[in-house]
Amino acid sequence: MFAEKPTLKGELVTLCPVGLEHVEDLLEVISDPEVRRLTGSHGEFDEERLRLWYATRAAQTDRLDLAITADGGFVGEVVLNELDTANLSCNLRIVLGPAAVGRGYGTEAIELVLGHAFRTTPLHRIRLGVFDFNGRARHVYEKVGFIEEGVERDALLWEGKWHDAVLMAILRPEWQARAGSLA
Template identity: 75%
Template sequence: MFADKPTLSGERVTLVPVGPEHVEGLVELISDPEVRRLTGSHAGVDAGLARHWYATRAGHADRLDLAITAGGAYVGEIVLNEVDTANLSCNMRIALIGPRVFGKGYGSEAIELVLSHAFRTTPLHRIRLGVYAFNDRARHVYEKAGFVAEGVERDALLWDGAWHDCVLMAVLRPEWQARSGRLA
């Protein structure tokens, strides 16, 4: 479904297929304490493993891994993965490099570009994600993009001795079409 690895351009960001040239940005992203909390990532990342990971993404037709760049600099990644071809659905995840790029609209634009690409070029009907209940900023961005809360995974994350829920959200092709005014 994602054999084609496009470059998607917006006003603020350009999404490019991830590659080894983005590893330093990925290591910075995963090393940021706030990003780790917001994504629930307990483990750090080894640069060698990250280099191998990013170098091999182009060969996976079942996922789309894109680096989010602004002014040519890596500012995060957005991924469509966990494809369920029988039910025409997949998962989306996004992470920005940290507080220095938060609030600039990069995530919102990256999500819009990926949804547009997915619903225009694939038969996908549903794109889902999970967001921790304490991440109000991300939840607001997802709602702005058309994602609807569908349920809650209770006590899904144990962080610093406290349990946190994960809100499950999704956007459906007809909702995206109605919102965007586009035919997929």
């Protein structure tokens, strides 16, 4: 379903297939303490493992990994993964570096990837999870049409405190209604 790895251009960002040229920038983003907290990433990241991972993304037909670039540089990545072809659904995840936060890059990246997914694939549902303390991300997800569906209680133990994960999704008809009203 994701054999094609497109380049998607918006007003603020360009999404392009991830590649080895993005590894060092990604490592810098995911090593940031605040990014680690917001994504619930406990482990350490190894550059060589990231190189091996990014080297294989182009061949994966069950996921779409796109680098988010703005002003000529890498600012994050947006991914459609966990594809369930029987139920026409997948997961979305996004990570932005600290310098990219609050500039509209994440909103536009999500809108671009949703547009691509719902226009070029038979997907019906795209879901995500966001930790309860990440109000900024949750606001963006709601702004682009994601609806809260439930909560995974105590899904993350961070620095001795439990946090819930809020589960959200957008359905093709919801996206179509929004896309139609924006045209």
